[in-house]
Amino acid sequence: MRVGDxxxxxxxxxxxxxxxxxxxxxxxxxxAVVAAPDGRVVATTDVMVEFRDFRRDWSSGxxxxxxxxxxxxxxxxxxxxxxxxxxxxxxxxxxxDVAWVEDFGAGLGQACRELGAVVxxxxxxxxxxxxxxxxxxxxxxxxxxVLRSGARVGDVVAVAGSLGGSAAGWxxxxxxxxxxxxxxxxxxxxxHRRPVPxxxxxxxxxxxxxxxxxxxxxxxxxxxGRLAAASGVTIDLRRNGTALGEWxxxxxxxxxxxxxxxxxxxxxGEDHALLACFPPSVVLPAAYRVVGEVRRAGAAGxxxxxxxxxxxGTGWDHFAASS
Amino acid sequence: MRVGDxxxxxxxxxxxxxxxxxxxxxxxxxxAVVAAPDGRVVATTDVMVEFRDFRRDWSSGxxxxxxxxxxxxxxxxxxxxxxxxxxxxxxxxxxxDVAWVEDFGAGLGQACRELGAVVxxxxxxxxxxxxxxxxxxxxxxxxxxVLRSGARVGDVVAVAGSLGGSAAGWxxxxxxxxxxxxxxxxxxxxxHRRPVPxxxxxxxxxxxxxxxxxxxxxxxxxxxGRLAAASGVTIDLRRNGTALGEWxxxxxxxxxxxxxxxxxxxxxGEDHALLACFPPSVVLPAAYRVVGEVRRAGAAGxxxxxxxxxxxGTGWDHFAASS
Numbered sequence: 001m002r003v004g005d006x007x008x009x010x011x012x013x014x015x016x017x018x019x020x021x022x023x024x025x026x027x028x029x030x031x032a033v034v035a036a037p038d039g040r041v042v043a044t045t046d047v048m049v050e051f052r053d054f055r056r057d058w059s060s061g062x063x064x065x066x067x068x069x070x071x072x073x074x075x076x077x078x079x080x081x082x083x084x085x086x087x088x089x090x091x092x093x094x095x096x097d098v099a100w101v102e103d104f105g106a107g108l109g110q111a112c113r114e115l116g117a118v119v120x121x122x123x124x125x126x127x128x129x130x131x132x133x134x135x136x137x138x139x140x141x142x143x144x145x146v147l148r149s150g151a152r153v154g155d156v157v158a159v160a161g162s163l164g165g166s167a168a169g170w171x172x173x174x175x176x177x178x179x180x181x182x183x184x185x186x187x188x189x190x191x192h193r194r195p196v197p198x199x200x201x202x203x204x205x206x207x208x209x210x211x212x213x214x215x216x217x218x219x220x221x222x223x224x225g226r227l228a229a230a231s232g233v234t235i236d237l238r239r240n241g242t243a244l245g246e247w248x249x250x251x252x253x254x255x256x257x258x259x260x261x262x263x264x265x266x267x268x269g270e271d272h273a274l275l276a277c278f279p280p281s282v283v284l285p286a287a288y289r290v291v292g293e294v295r296r297a298g299a300a301g302x303x304x305x306x307x308x309x310x311x312x313g314t315g316w317d318h319f320a321a322s323s
Numbered sequence: 324m325r326v327g328d329x330x331x332x333x334x335x336x337x338x339x340x341x342x343x344x345x346x347x348x349x350x351x352x353x354x355a356v357v358a359a360p361d362g363r364v365v366a367t368t369d370v371m372v373e374f375r376d377f378r379r380d381w382s383s384g385x386x387x388x389x390x391x392x393x394x395x396x397x398x399x400x401x402x403x404x405x406x407x408x409x410x411x412x413x414x415x416x417x418x419x420d421v422a423w424v425e426d427f428g429a430g431l432g433q434a435c436r437e438l439g440a441v442v443x444x445x446x447x448x449x450x451x452x453x454x455x456x457x458x459x460x461x462x463x464x465x466x467x468x469v470l471r472s473g474a475r476v477g478d479v480v481a482v483a484g485s486l487g488g489s490a491a492g493w494x495x496x497x498x499x500x501x502x503x504x505x506x507x508x509x510x511x512x513x514x515h516r517r518p519v520p521x522x523x524x525x526x527x528x529x530x531x532x533x534x535x536x537x538x539x540x541x542x543x544x545x546x547x548g549r550l551a552a553a554s555g556v557t558i559d560l561r562r563n564g565t566a567l568g569e570w571x572x573x574x575x576x577x578x579x580x581x582x583x584x585x586x587x588x589x590x591x592g593e594d595h596a597l598l599a600c601f602p603p604s605v606v607l608p609a610a611y612r613v614v615g616e617v618r619r620a621g622a623a624g625x626x627x628x629x630x631x632x633x634x635x636g637t638g639w640d641h642f643a644a645s646s
Contacts, residue, residue, distance in 0.1 A: 024363055025468060028553075030401035030538050031367035031461065033468050036359035040347055043443060044354035045458055047412035049450045078353035089370035089412070089456040120366060123456075127372045133412040133446075133456030135368055138354065145348060145356050215353050230351075 003101060004094030008124050014098065015105035016119075020112050023085055023120040032120035034085040034137055041084075042138035042145065044075040050129040058173045061100040062107030063193040064132060067270075069111035071217060072136035074197035074272040078215035080146040080206025081138035083199070085120035086112070088134050091127025104132075115199050143206045150211035151231035151277035151294050158288035160201035160274040163220055164247050165191030167268020168256050184254035197272035204285035205276045212277040219267040221302050221309055223275060228301035231277075236295045236303045237266075243289035266309060326424060327417030331447050337421065338428035339442075343435050346408055346443040355443035357408040357460055364407075365461035365468065367398040373452040381496045384423040386516040387455060388430030390593075394540060395459035396438045397520035397595040401538035403469040403529025404461030406522070408443035409435070411457050414450025427455075438522050466529045473534035474554035474600035474617050481611035483524035483597040486543055487570050488514030490591020491579050507577035520595035527608035528599045535600040542590040543567075544625050544632055546598060551624035554600075559618045559626045560589075566612035589632060 003011065016027055025033035034041075046068070048054055054064050073083045088108065092101060112118060117136070151157075169192025172185060197215070205213050212231055216223045224235045239245045244265055251261035277294055278284060300308040326334065339350055348356035357364075369391070371377055377387050396406045411431065415424060435441060440459070474480075492515030495508060520538070528536050535554055539546045547558045562568045567588055574584035600617055601607060623631040 025470070029468075029470050029472075030398045030536075031365045031404070031459075031468075033402070033463070034364050034366055036362055036364045039359055039362060041357050041359045041364045041460065042354045043357055043408065043410055043458070043460060045410040045412045045444060045446050045456070047414055047446045047448045047454070047456060049414050049448045049454070051451075052449045075353045079356070081354070085366065087366055087368040087458055089368045089458075091370055091372050091454055121368060123368050123370045125370045125372045126375045127454065128374070128451050131370070131372070131414055131450065131454050131456075133368070133370060133454075135366070135410050135412075135458035136354075137364065137366060137460075140356070145352075145354075147348070147352050149352075213353075 001098045002094060003092045003096045003098055006098065011101065011124065014102050018105055019109045019119045021120065022118050027121050032085065034120055036139060038140045038142055040140055042076055042079050042081040042140060043135065044072060045133060045135040046071050046075065047131065047133040049131050058178060059193050061103030062110065065104040065107030066111040066194045068132045068134045069108060069115060069117055070195050070197050070272055072134045073115045073117050073199050074215045074217070076136045076138035077197060077199045077202025078213055078274055079138065080143055080202050080213060081140045082203055083117045083136055084139050085137045086117050086134055088119055088122040090122065091125050091131035093128060093130065094126050096130065115197070141203065146206050146210050146213035148212055148214050148227045148230035151227060151233050152211055152279065153233060153294055153296050154280055155211055155277040155294035156280055156290055157235055157237065157292035157294060158276050158278060158284055158290050159243060160198040160276070160287035161271060162247055163216065163271050163273055164251050164261065164265035164268050166195055166270040167264040168251050169193065171260070188254060192270070195270060195272045198274055198287050201274050201285060201287035204287060205274065208278065208285050209282050210276045210278050214275050216271055216273045216275050218269045221266050225301040227275060232297050234295045234298045234301055234303060235292060236306065237292040239305055242291045244291050266304065324421045325417060326415045326419045326421055329421065334424065334447065337425050341428055342432045342442045344443065345441050350444050355408065357443055359462060361463045361465055363463055365399055365402050365404040365463060366458065367395060368456060368458040369394050369398065370454065370456040372454050381501060382516050384426030385430030385433065388427040389434040389517045391455045391457045392431060392434035392438060392440055393518050393520050393595055395457045396440050396522050397538045397540070399459045399461035400520060400522045400525025401536055401597055402461065403466055403525050403536060404463045405526055406440045406459055407462050408460045409440050409457055411442055411445040413445065414448050414454035416451060416453065417449050419453065438520070464526065469529045469533050469536035471535055471537050471550045471553035474550060474556050475534055475602065476556060476617055476619050477603055478534055478600040478617035479603055479613055480558055480560065480615035480617060481599050481601060481607055481613050482566060483521040483599070483610035484594060485570055486539065486594050486596055487574050487584065487588035487591050489518055489593040490587040491574050492516065494583070511577060515593065518593060518595045521597055521610050524597050524608060524610035527610060528597065531601065531608050532605050533599045533601050537598050539594055539596045539598050541592045544589050548624040550598060555620055557618045557621045557624055557626060558615060559629065560615035562628055565614045567614050589627065
């Protein structure tokens with residue numbers, strides 16, 4: 001059965017019943033109503049387009065549904081907030097198999113349950129390619145939002161989650177390794193298809209007193225550069241003896257050449273780890289690993305082992321042809 | 324210059340500065356922070372896809388930007404709420420002229436200023452066709468949300484805004500009348516390209532004690548049918564001596580054949596008028612015109628002049644081939 005064989009109501013009836021939808025008022029009226037006990041609401045949106053942001057031969061419907069949730073709850077966590085609701089706008093080709101849409105809904109539901117989110121609303125349209133635009137809402141629970149602009153000289157730079165796995169998985173897919181293979185290969189494919197953002201680490205960082213916090217979605221160097229620019233500082237990352245070195249070693253152990261592993265950890269996107277800067281007096285929440293230090297602003301916004309990075313990649317841009 | 328010639332930051336720099344973006348925290352961090360003084364937030368999303376929901380040869384970039392705002396603020400108003408923020412997710416073809424995107428941004432800004440909205444966040448991706456997914460947030464200002472399910476037997480049925488103009492304008496475009504023509508023709512084209520939802524009439528209906536309220540986006544008969552089903556009643560619409568008859572007469576005066584005018588008013592979509600049901604004791608807010616009465620549930624959810632409607636159209640469905 002194809003999407004075009006069903007009307008909107010029939011299509012929704014195959015997705016919505018499997019989703020967690022608790023809210024003051026969930027899907028079905030002109031709009032949802034979501035609790036905002038804090039008196040403020042955090043809001044963010046991310047759009048994923050087939051062929052550009054995912055491929056249906058590389059990721060299942062469930063993988064795409066999972067990722068749409070993951071990248072949005074990561075942005076909410078990156079403000080130090082807890083996700084309170086998702087809205088899911090879909091563009092679907094009429095010739096698309098309804099089974100794909102059902103699988104997408106299943107992945108959406110799984111990610112919601114794993115990552116603590118509910119779907120409160122959505123919309124459908126026909127489209128040439130699959131388009132998924134998710135908006136996430138969040139509650140700050142009385143805390144100030146943690147911005148990119150609050151890093152101070154002397155802060156400890158730390159990451160919750162891990163880096164490089166998604167890019168390494170993407171590289172395997174690009175080279176034709178779409179199946180399981182070894183457990184380590186499977187883990188890299190999973191890191192690309194179903195990233196698990198450390199959602200609890202966002203509020204934890206805010207509660208511990210982090211000065212700056214952001215989601216690493218476009219690669220560590222690029223995103224750390226944005227944080228450095230917003231804060232007017234330089235981020236000095238260290239590989240030796242830090243989690244960065246361990247993540248590189250982990251990729252090498254999984255069969256990734258060392259130079260590529262370095263690139264994946266430093267510049268690969270879509271891991272949805274959290275990058276935080278803490279005053280040196282703070283006891284870091286358990287999820288965080290130290291990766292560097294904040295220095296006075298220099299010529300480069302980001303240094304790796306004290307020097308500007310001269311690797312190949314510098315992160316992902318949707319419209320830049322070469323990356 | 325083409326979209327693909329610019330990176331995301333450069334493209335955003337051509338749109339965002341012209342937008343009203345006031346919020347507790349606007350675009351630029353991982354997420355926005357919007358005031359929710361009521362302790363609840365209204366949230367709705369609508370997606371528009373090129374070729375399906377609009378055509379670039381029939382609507383300018385500014386028209387598309389306007390309509391994306393209009394249809395979302397209408398959904399917020401339909402809960403009885405006031406819009407507090409919009410998030411705009413865009414899919415853009417790399418070969419698209421940057422001037423189109425700038426024009427889109429200008430229309431977005433114009434609609435925000437006219438309709439009382441601000442843009443608080445967004446996202447960009449490359450896509451094969453233009454995709455616009457907007458999410459709107461709103462504040463209930465201490466009132467209960469007005470649902471589709473609250474119509475009661477004996478209620479007065481009323482509409483704020485007007486009906487039929489958008490479908491009549493679309494029909495002109497479909498038949499090749501893309502230019503100005505007479506003032507009345509121009510008004511129909513404008514009704515299709517830049518609908519003006521009566522946003523203040525949403526909170527006004529809630530304040531006056533409306534039992535049910537919804538946005539008329541898919542045609543009066545279809546949407547009234549949804550309201551009737553949610554409320555367990557029948558909506559009895561009258562054309563004689565009501566605004567419905569006047570809107571039909573207005574279309575006929577603009578050159579629309581009478582049978583088509585009837586269809587446009589009763590089944591045409593995208594006018595974004597508000598349909599409300601008020602207890603008979605209520606003094607209607609000034610924006611509302613009576614169009615019928617709520618009756619005990621019968622075989623048909625909606626009656627026109629006491630009988631089931633036997634016209635050609637029954638409203639718009641994105642995946643139904645015949646409408």
